[in-house]
Amino acid sequence: MAYAVFKSGGKQYRVAEGDLVDIDQLQAEVGGTAAFSDVLFSGEGANFKLRAELNGGAVIGEVVAQFKGKKVIAYKYRRRKGYHRTVGHRSRLTRIKITSIPA
Numbered sequence: 001m002a003y004a005v006f007k008s009g010g011k012q013y014r015v016a017e018g019d020l021v022d023i024d025q026l027q028a029e030v031g032g033t034a035a036f037s038d039v040l041f042s043g044e045g046a047n048f049k050l051r052a053e054l055n056g057g058a059v060i061g062e063v064v065a066q067f068k069g070k071k072v073i074a075y076k077y078r079r080r081k082g083y084h085r086t087v088g089h090r091s092r093l094t095r096i097k098i099t100s101i102p103a
Helices: none
Strands: 003-008 011-016 020-024 033-036 039-044 047-050 059-078 083-100
Touching: 003 033, 011 020, 020 059, 033 083
Parallel strands: none
Antiparallel strands: 003 011, 003 039, 020 083, 033 059, 039 047, 059 083
């Protein structure tokens, strides 16, 4: 099965055609397409191509949803000092269905 590794938002994702991937929020409409031109690696089995050999190929995906991720809690505590702080956040994410990868 063919796969590719691309970079988006400072993170790298390994995907195959038909995969659903949750990435940092993109400014795209649900139902629209997103192209990721920063492809680092593409391969199938023992045959693979690196970035220089891909000739500007891009991973193409369809935007399935825009949503907020699970709540992440960060808790700071110092023993015997009466100090504790709780902070949290929910990251905004975009769910992408991969439609094509460079060959």
